Amino acid sequence: MNKKVKSIVIIFVIALICLIPFYKPEADSGFDGSYSGGSSGGFSGSSWSSSDSYYSGSYSSGGSSDPIVLVVPLSIILIIVVVAIISSKQRGTMMPTTILKNVPPFNGEKLKEYLPDFNPLEFKTQTYEIYKKIQIAWMNFDYDSMRESVTDEMYNMYKSQLTTLSVKKQTNIMKDFNLLAFNIVGMEIQDKTVSLTVTMQVECYDYIIDKNNKVVRGTDKRKVIYNYAMTFNKGISSKPNKCPNCGAPLENVNSSVCPYCDSTIIGENYDWVLAKKQVLSQRYK
Numbered sequence: 001m002n003k004k005v006k007s008i009v010i011i012f013v014i015a016l017i018c019l020i021p022f023y024k025p026e027a028d029s030g031f032d033g034s035y036s037g038g039s040s041g042g043f044s045g046s047s048w049s050s051s052d053s054y055y056s057g058s059y060s061s062g063g064s065s066d067p068i069v070l071v072v073p074l075s076i077i078l079i080i081v082v083v084a085i086i087s088s089k090q091r092g093t094m095m096p097t098t099i100l101k102n103v104p105p106f107n108g109e110k111l112k113e114y115l116p117d118f119n120p121l122e123f124k125t126q127t128y129e130i131y132k133k134i135q136i137a138w139m140n141f142d143y144d145s146m147r148e149s150v151t152d153e154m155y156n157m158y159k160s161q162l163t164t165l166s167v168k169k170q171t172n173i174m175k176d177f178n179l180l181a182f183n184i185v186g187m188e189i190q191d192k193t194v195s196l197t198v199t200m201q202v203e204c205y206d207y208i209i210d211k212n213n214k215v216v217r218g219t220d221k222r223k224v225i226y227n228y229a230m231t232f233n234k235g236i237s238s239k240p241n242k243c244p245n246c247g248a249p250l251e252n253v254n255s256s257v258c259p260y261c262d263s264t265i266i267g268e269n270y271d272w273v274l275a276k277k278q279v280l281s282q283r284y285k
Contacts, residue, residue, distance in 0.1 A: 103186030103197050111187060114194055114236050124182050126272055127198065127232050134158075134274060135174045135204075141166065150274045151233060169211040176223065177204045186231075193233050195275065200228045203285055223285040231276040 186197030207218030
């Protein structure tokens with residue numbers, strides 16, 4: 001550890017010890033952030049994602065109310081965090097090292113057998129725009145826009161969570177997004193669907209306001225940097241051009257109801273949609 005790092009660690013440890021008696025846990029707010037619990041929250045970071053075995057990591061809260069007991073472990077944790085941040089900056093990346101379990105590796109050549117026109121740069125742009133569209137739809141309680149960008153499972157989960165916010169007369173403000181890093185890290189191909197798992201680092205403002213526009217969770221003064229693991233799905237079979245019930249031709253392949261027999265048409269997702277999401281880590285900028 002060089003002298004600069006040592007000086008920073010010493011300063012932070014001294015400041016921590018001095019401030020321990022005044023420490024109060026701050027609840028992180030947001031659609032993606034974790035809540036520390038309480039009467040105005042109660043969600044954890046992992047609760048926003050569909051349950052699956054892809055991602056490792058756990059979320060918990062708790063601790064001692066005795067400042068003396070907190071000094072030593074918090075000091076050690078702070079030293080580790082400071083050194084890790086400085087080291088990662090020197091490497092030119094802030095992406096987490098969290099291991100994604102059971103995710104088959106990305107294989108661009110194999111993917112082109114199923115999606116011949118796949119372009120990694122276009123995929124990056126498209127999925128980042130999908131991410132922002134979902135966040136904005138969440139903020140505006142825009143169920144229709146959200147429905148277009150996520151799977152049925154994700155939509156039902158988000159709709160339920162939005163109902164909770166609506167009952168509390170609260171709004172989750174998310175704005176001023178900036179993509180910092182993006183990598184395709186996994187791929188899975190099934191009979192009719194291809195799934196790509198990505199890691200994405202995004203910074204944005206993320207806080208909750210009440211009906212009087214008062215901030216009740218998070219802060220509107222600083223951005224949050226999120227490290228995500230997300231899986232996007234896309235159908236690879238041909239779009240249906242006739243009703244599977246009566247056989248009538250479908251002028252609009254995106255129709256959800258047959259115009260002749262009124263049968264509901266259940267189709268695959270033929271554009272990229274968000275299927276899974278997990279916050280790997282988060283911090284204030």
